Amino acid sequence: xxGKMRWWKPITSSLIALTxxxxxxxxxxxxxxxxIENPYFYYYSSEKNAFIIESADGExxxxxxxxxLPSSNYYLSGAGWSPSSEWFAWNSNSSQISVVHRRxxxxxxxPSSPAKAENFSISSRWSPTSDMLYILRTxxxxxxxxxxxxxxxKDISSQSVIFEFSSDYDLSTLEKPPIVGAFWVKxxxxxxxxxxxxxxxxxxxxxxxxLDGKIFEYQVDLPENECGISLSISPSGNGxxxxxxxxxxxxxxxxxxxxxxxxxxxESFIKRVEWSPDGSxxxxxxxxxxxxxxxxxxxWVLFVDQQIIKKADxxxxxxEYGQLSHWSDQNNRGWFLVSDSKIMLLTLxxxxxxxxEYPQNITPDVTSIGWIGNSNDLLxxxxxxxxxxxxxxxDLGITTQIIENQQAYDLSIGxxxxxxxxxxxxxxxxxxxxxxxxxxxxxxLNELIQLPPNSVGAYxxxxxxxxxxxxxxxLIGEFVEEGRxxxxxxxxxxxxxxDLGYDCTTPIxxxxxxxxxxLTAR
Numbered sequence: 001x002x003g004k005m006r007w008w009k010p011i012t013s014s015l016i017a018l019t020x021x022x023x024x025x026x027x028x029x030x031x032x033x034x035x036i037e038n039p040y041f042y043y044y045s046s047e048k049n050a051f052i053i054e055s056a057d058g059e060x061x062x063x064x065x066x067x068x069l070p071s072s073n074y075y076l077s078g079a080g081w082s083p084s085s086e087w088f089a090w091n092s093n094s095s096q097i098s099v100v101h102r103r104x105x106x107x108x109x110x111p112s113s114p115a116k117a118e119n120f121s122i123s124s125r126w127s128p129t130s131d132m133l134y135i136l137r138t139x140x141x142x143x144x145x146x147x148x149x150x151x152x153x154k155d156i157s158s159q160s161v162i163f164e165f166s167s168d169y170d171l172s173t174l175e176k177p178p179i180v181g182a183f184w185v186k187x188x189x190x191x192x193x194x195x196x197x198x199x200x201x202x203x204x205x206x207x208x209x210x211l212d213g214k215i216f217e218y219q220v221d222l223p224e225n226e227c228g229i230s231l232s233i234s235p236s237g238n239g240x241x242x243x244x245x246x247x248x249x250x251x252x253x254x255x256x257x258x259x260x261x262x263x264x265x266x267e268s269f270i271k272r273v274e275w276s277p278d279g280s281x282x283x284x285x286x287x288x289x290x291x292x293x294x295x296x297x298x299x300w301v302l303f304v305d306q307q308i309i310k311k312a313d314x315x316x317x318x319x320e321y322g323q324l325s326h327w328s329d330q331n332n333r334g335w336f337l338v339s340d341s342k343i344m345l346l347t348l349x350x351x352x353x354x355x356x357e358y359p360q361n362i363t364p365d366v367t368s369i370g371w372i373g374n375s376n377d378l379l380x381x382x383x384x385x386x387x388x389x390x391x392x393x394x395d396l397g398i399t400t401q402i403i404e405n406q407q408a409y410d411l412s413i414g415x416x417x418x419x420x421x422x423x424x425x426x427x428x429x430x431x432x433x434x435x436x437x438x439x440x441x442x443x444x445l446n447e448l449i450q451l452p453p454n455s456v457g458a459y460x461x462x463x464x465x466x467x468x469x470x471x472x473x474x475l476i477g478e479f480v481e482e483g484r485x486x487x488x489x490x491x492x493x494x495x496x497x498x499d500l501g502y503d504c505t506t507p508i509x510x511x512x513x514x515x516x517x518x519l520t521a522r
Contacts, residue, residue, distance in 0.1 A: 039468050041475060042088075043487060043510035044076060046502055051088070051100075053513060056473055056489055058498055064088065065100040065107050069504075076504050079124040082131040085514035087156050089124055089133060097124050097135050099156060108159070110135065111151065129188030131156050132211070136182045136193070148180050150193045152209050163209045165193060174201055176224060183237045183250070186279065190252045192237055196222075204231065206254050218254045220246070227290035228269040236279035238304050242270040247307055257307050265300060265309060272297075272318065276327050280304050281348050283326065283334060285318055299336065301348060310351050314338045328371045335369060335378060343369070343378070345394055356392065356399075372418050372425070379416060379425065389427075391443070403431060403441055403448060417465035419472050424492050426474050428463045435459045438476050440492060454478065454486045455499045464505075468512050475510055477503060485509075 042053045042064060051064040069076070069092055078090035078097065089099045100107040124135045132154060139147040152163040178196040185192070190210045197203040197219065206218040222231060223243045233239040237250030245266065249255045268286035275282045282302040299312040316336040326334040334346045343356045369380040376394040379402075389403035402425075415428040424440055431439035431450055436459045438451040453459070463485055464477040472492035477485035487500040487510060503509050 039471055039473055040513040041489065041511065042513055043475075043500060044504055044508075046484070046504065051090075056491075056498075057496070064102065065098070067098060076506050076508055077123075078508050079126050079133060080508050080511075081514050082126045082133070082156070083129060084131050087131055089126070090508055091122050091124065097122065097133075099133070101157075110153070110159075111137075111149075123182070125182070125184060127184050127188040127191070128186065130211075132188070132191075134182055134184070134191045136180070138180055148195065150182060152191050154211075162211075162213045163191075163215070165207065167195070167198075174198070176201070179204060179222075179231060181233060183233065183235060185250050185252065186236045187251070190250075192250060192254070194233070208250075208252065208254060210252055216253055220248070220256060228271050229273060232273035232275070232282070234275035234279035234282070235277075238275070238279040238282075240273055240282060240284075240302060247302070247304065249304065259307060259309060261309060262311070264298075265311070268298065273302075274326065276332075277329070281332070284309065285316075301346070301351065303348070312336075312344070312346060312351070312353055314344055314353065314355070316344065328376075333371075333376070335371070337369075343380070343392075345378075354394070370416065372422055375422055389441075402443065402446070403427075415462045415465055417467055417474075419467045419474070419492065420469050421472070424467075424472060426465045426467070426476070428465065428476070428478060436462075436478075438463075438465075438478065438488075440474075440490075440494060442492075449494050451476075451488075451490065451494055451497070454480075454488060456480070456486060464507065464510075466511055473512075475512070477505075477510065479505065 038056050040053060040055055042051055044050070044067075045052050046069075048063075049068040050066045053062040053064050054060065065088070067090070074092040076090055076092055080090070081088055086102055087099055088102060089097055091097045096109045096111065098107065098109050120137050120139050122135065122137045124133055126133055132152065133156060135151045135153070137149050148167050150163075150165040151161055154160045154162040174196060180195045182191065182193050184190070190208050192209070193207045195205055197205050202221060202223050203219050204222040206220065208216040208218070210216070220241070221244055222241060224230070225243050228242060230243065231239065231241055233248070237248075239248035239250070240246070241248070245259045245261050247257045247259055249257065265286060268288055269290050270284060270286050272285040273282050274285075281304065284300040284302055285297040286300060287297060295318050296315050297318050299314070299316045300309050301312065302309050316338055326336060328334065332348045334348070336344045336346070338344045338355065345354050345356065346352070369378060371377070372379055372391065378392045378394070380390055380392070388401055390399050391402050392399045416425055418425050423444055424442055426438060426440050428436060428438050430436055431448060435453070437453055440449045440451070441447070442449070459478075459480070463479045466475040468474070474490060474492070476488045476490065480486045484502045485505050487503040488497060489500060490497040
């Protein structure tokens with residue numbers, strides 16, 4: 001347990017004063033998500049300095065919130081839509097979170113008066129089950145965090161806070177870079193704050209804040225790790241400490257379990273841990289020596305519920321920066337390159353491994369592999385100097401060519417995404433010619449639709465693609481210059497297309513409007 005906690009204060013009855021901004025917007029009633037032919041989406045308009053809600057055909061438009069980015073060096077991020085879809089939260093790289101109600105034209109900033117206002121990084125996340133929000137702000141100078149504070153808002157509609165924590169010590173005095181983070185547990189019944197202990201340098205503190213305001217405090221050993229990672233925490237709060245072989249399981253209370261490992265893993269150096277989307281599993285990448293410079297790793301699978309780690313019987317290639325996600329949407333399957341001509345598919349319930357061998361001259365490109373929605377199919381770029389896209393069906397063991405650039409240009413696909421019915425794949429890349437333009441491939445009819453260049457004549461080599469979750473409409477954001485994308489909307493056969501202009505580049509900048517019963521703007 002932690003010693004005397006003098007840094008935090010629970011708040012059970014008082015309200016924190018918030019800055020309220022009431023925006024005047026013309027009265028209008030919008031349906032929850034539009035119709036099948038005309039769904040609604042939202043986007044940030046740099047021209048209007050506002051978040052806009054609009055119908056796909058452009059006939060209906062509503063200002064969700066006015067917001068002026070402080071300068072061109074600022075970007076947008078944040079928690080986005082709450083579980084009820086009533087609240088939208090965002091921030092730029094400043095010290096405050098902005099929250100707006102989708103129907104009541106109520107907008108406020110929080111915290112309203114930060115204790116320290118410069119060099120802040122800020123993050124926030126909604127509870128997975130309710131409209132509760134945590135806010136973590138860290139102040140960074142030089143080598144790492146010097147100050148942080150943390151808030152848990154009990155109810156956005158009443159603007160009440162059940163927990164506030166402000167550090168009164170300087171973490172930059174630690175001999176190693178400090179660790180500060182937060183998460184919600186999967187059932188939404190508790191939020192956690194964790195941070196390096198300012199006195200005991202080989203300890204990390206966890207504070208669990210339950211919904212009824214009860215606070216639980218924990219302290220976990222975290223020895224210094226000379227090589228590899230020292231701690232990995234999943235978004236849902238499960239974690240692993242390689243140096244002590246400790247599994248962390250987070251619910252309303254925190255449990256630590258020391259795992260029995262094979263001598264091979266115990267003596268290896270853990271270079272990376274990649275968690276499944278729900279935190280039930282983790283891929284662990286290890287190498288036998290600390291100084292290994294190659295890109296070849298032993299692969300292990302951590303089964304959180306079973307509290308065991310198993311080894312996959314093949315060495316895998318890692319991408320240079322560890323940015324690729326190998327997980328399927330079902331959380332229980334992964335893909336890996338194991339050589340220049342093989343892809344390993346891994347099924348985790350039984351730890352089944354199948355090696356897919358491709359014909360000669362078909363070499364997968366590590367930057368262009370991904371699962372096709374919820375299916376057991378993979379899309380990958382390979383062959384003929386990467387001019388061809390293939391689809392592999394794992395159930396049938398069949399590889400099918402779906403796209404080939406006949407003009408002998410590298411497909412160089414930077415982004416691809418599948419419609420909810422997996423009937424279409426949208427791609428930003430060199431589908432037909434020498435320029436990067438979006439295209440849509442009909443997987444059933446084996447037809448390729450090349451979209452025309454955008455109205456400004458700029459070509460983006462990659463971008464963001466967002467299919468509607470139920471209908472075959474897609475939002476296309478092409479990265480045409482640093483810090484800006486060009487946003488368009490079209491349907492699956494490109495018979496309707498609208499240019500929306502320049503937008504910002506982060507995922508929160510645009511998307512489809514989530515469903516509630518009625519949207520009323522006043």
